[in-house]
Amino acid sequence: MSAAATWSESGPRTVDEHRAAVAALLASSGVETVPLAAAAGRVLAADLTAAIALPPFDNSAMDGYAVRAVELTGASEGSPVELAVSADIPAGRTDVGPLEPGTVARIMTGAPVPDGADAIVPVERTESSDGGAGFGAGGGTGRVRITVAPEKGAFVRRAGEDAAGGAVLLEAGTVLGASQIGLAAAVGRPDLVVRRRPHVLVLSTGSELVAPGEPLAPGQIYESNGTMLAVAVREAGATAEQLSFVPDDVEMFRAALAVRVRDGVDLVLTSGGVSAGAYEVVKDAMTGHGVEFGKVAMQPGGPQGCGRLELGGTTVATVTLPGNPVSSLVSFEVFVRPALRAAAGYPDPDRPVVTARLAGDLSSPAGKRQFRRGVLDATNGTVAEVGSAGSHLIAALARADCLVDLPAETVSAAAGEPVAVWLLGT
The missing domain is CATH 2.170.190.11 (Molybdopterin biosynthesis moea protein, domain 3.)
Structure with missing residues (x-):
C-alpha cells in the first residue's frame, strides 16, 4: 500500500497533524556569513562579542x-x-x-x-x-x-561604559534590525554569521493560466498564485524562484521540475492539481514518488499534499497546496510559513494570535477548522468578516488583515463571542 493511500484511507488529518508533517520536512537551513548590509532581517547564528570596548576610549x-x-x-x-x-x-x-x-x-x-x-x-x-x-x-x-x-x-x-571588551552583545537567535547591525558595526564587525534563508521553488500549474498582461482567450485566467506565494515566501524570511505555467501534462511537469530542482532548493511548493479531478497533474506526477496526498479537516484548503519528492535520483521536501487563491494563501499561512521561519531560526515562527469579539454571527461546517478572513478593530476589540467563506474570493483576502480561527467543533458563533485571531502582516 502506498503512503498516499495510507493517508487517504485513514481519514482527514487535523490541522495540527498536517502542520507537524510539513514542519518535519524542513530541517535547520544552516549558516552563512554575510556583509552587514545584507544581514537586515536575518537571524544571528553565533553570539556577537565585543572585540573592543564601547566606547573604546574616554x-x-x-x-x-x-x-x-x-x-x-x-x-x-x-x-x-x-x-x-x-x-x-x-x-x-x-x-x-x-x-x-x-x-x-x-x-x-x-x-x-x-x-x-x-x-x-x-x-x-x-x-x-x-x-x-x-x-x-x-x-x-x-x-x-x-x-x-x-x-x-x-x-x-567612560571607555567601556556601554559594553566591556569581550562581552556578549547579541545572542545567537537574535533577529537583526537596524540597531543590532549598527552595534555590530560599532565594534568593528564587517560581516555576521547568520542562518541561511531556505530557498523555495514555487510552481503554478494549469494549462488555463496566462501571464498577467497577455490577452485572455476563452476559458483562460491570469496566473496569480505563483507571484502571490513567491512574495509570501520572501515575507516569511526565505528566498523564492518561480516556475509558472506548467501544462497539465505529467511528463512535462516532471521534466520541468527535474531541470530546476538542484542543490540549494530546500522546498518545492506547488499550487493546484491536488484535488480528486481527472486532470490533477501534481497529484498524478508525485503519487508513488514520496509525496502523500489527502484531506485536512479545514476550510478553506482541504486537499493537501506533502513529502520528500523522489526525482531523478534526488529527493526534495515538497508541499502541494490547493489551487483556489484563498485556499492556497491560507494553507501557506497555516502550514508553510511557520515551517520556513522555524527552519530559518526565527524565535517566533507563528503569527501573533489575539482574542477579539465577533462583530457579527458566523457559521462553520461541522468537523472542519475554519479560517475566515477578517478586519480587526483594535480600538474596540472586535473583528468583522471580510467577504464570505468562498475560496476564490481573492479581493476579500486582499482587504483582510487577520484570519479568524474557528475550531473544528464550532458550527456557529454569535456576535460578541470571543474568537482567536491570527494577525497578518506583523
Whole structure:
C-alpha cells in the first residue's frame, strides 16, 4: 500500500497533524556569513562579542572644555575662573597629549579626553576672556572664563561604559534590525554569521493560466498564485524562484521540475492539481514518488499534499497546496510559513494570535477548522468578516488583515463571542 493511500484511507488529518508533517520536512537551513548590509532581517547564528570596548576610549559628551574639576572649585556666574586654553581637540584626533596643569583644552563631542582631565564643561557655561563666546576665534589658544564648578566625570563618556571588551552583545537567535547591525558595526564587525534563508521553488500549474498582461482567450485566467506565494515566501524570511505555467501534462511537469530542482532548493511548493479531478497533474506526477496526498479537516484548503519528492535520483521536501487563491494563501499561512521561519531560526515562527469579539454571527461546517478572513478593530476589540467563506474570493483576502480561527467543533458563533485571531502582516 502506498503512503498516499495510507493517508487517504485513514481519514482527514487535523490541522495540527498536517502542520507537524510539513514542519518535519524542513530541517535547520544552516549558516552563512554575510556583509552587514545584507544581514537586515536575518537571524544571528553565533553570539556577537565585543572585540573592543564601547566606547573604546574616554570621550567628550559635549562641545566644551576638558578640565581638572579641582581647579574650578568655587567657580560660578558671579565668580568665574579664568584659565589658559592649551590645546584644541577635535573628534578624530589621535595624538592627544596630557592636559597641562592650570589649563583647559577646547574639545568637541566624541573627541578623546586628555589624560589629567576629569570633567567636561559645556561651552554654554564659558565665555572668552574678551567677553565673547567661549568658542570664539583663536582655537586652542588664549584664555577662557568658566562659570560653573563641574563634578568629576561630568559629561565624560567612560571607555567601556556601554559594553566591556569581550562581552556578549547579541545572542545567537537574535533577529537583526537596524540597531543590532549598527552595534555590530560599532565594534568593528564587517560581516555576521547568520542562518541561511531556505530557498523555495514555487510552481503554478494549469494549462488555463496566462501571464498577467497577455490577452485572455476563452476559458483562460491570469496566473496569480505563483507571484502571490513567491512574495509570501520572501515575507516569511526565505528566498523564492518561480516556475509558472506548467501544462497539465505529467511528463512535462516532471521534466520541468527535474531541470530546476538542484542543490540549494530546500522546498518545492506547488499550487493546484491536488484535488480528486481527472486532470490533477501534481497529484498524478508525485503519487508513488514520496509525496502523500489527502484531506485536512479545514476550510478553506482541504486537499493537501506533502513529502520528500523522489526525482531523478534526488529527493526534495515538497508541499502541494490547493489551487483556489484563498485556499492556497491560507494553507501557506497555516502550514508553510511557520515551517520556513522555524527552519530559518526565527524565535517566533507563528503569527501573533489575539482574542477579539465577533462583530457579527458566523457559521462553520461541522468537523472542519475554519479560517475566515477578517478586519480587526483594535480600538474596540472586535473583528468583522471580510467577504464570505468562498475560496476564490481573492479581493476579500486582499482587504483582510487577520484570519479568524474557528475550531473544528464550532458550527456557529454569535456576535460578541470571543474568537482567536491570527494577525497578518506583523
